[in-house]
Amino acid sequence: MEITEVRVFLKDSPDKKLKAYATVTFDNAFVVRNIKIIEGTSGLFIAMPSRKIKQPCPKCGFKNEARSKYCNQCGAQLPFASRPVGEASLSNAQAEHKDIAHPITQSFRECLQKRVLEAYEQEKAKGAGSSSYSDFK
Numbered sequence: 001m002e003i004t005e006v007r008v009f010l011k012d013s014p015d016k017k018l019k020a021y022a023t024v025t026f027d028n029a030f031v032v033r034n035i036k037i038i039e040g041t042s043g044l045f046i047a048m049p050s051r052k053i054k055q056p057c058p059k060c061g062f063k064n065e066a067r068s069k070y071c072n073q074c075g076a077q078l079p080f081a082s083r084p085v086g087e088a089s090l091s092n093a094q095a096e097h098k099d100i101a102h103p104i105t106q107s108f109r110e111c112l113q114k115r116v117l118e119a120y121e122q123e124k125a126k127g128a129g130s131s132s133y134s135d136f137k
């Protein structure tokens, strides 16, 4: 599979870990949006689009965000809030997110990450003033 286009949308806030979003086209036929470019402790990496995992309330069935203590709908105490809050390590965050689309081989993941980060560096070199993030929400 070939990456035919990478578009990068810089985020304005320089203090945040989230640096930019990328839209990647494969084989001129398939587009994945919302790939995040994140500054981690050992450099930049990409995060594939993901959704938050929700857990249903045992009493009313309302889908609450993972790690909620009480149901947002009926107020019942939820049984799965065992982990301490505030310990927002990356592994915890990842445990609550499920990737929607992602490479399944290490080699393609590295290839994709390299291309996206190259496009990010190019976009950054052009200057952050011309960000088109506003039409990307």
Ligand SMILES: [Zn+2]
Pocket (backbone or CB within 6 Å): 057, 058, 059, 060, 061, 062, 071, 072, 073, 074, 075, 076
């Ligand atoms: Zn409930």
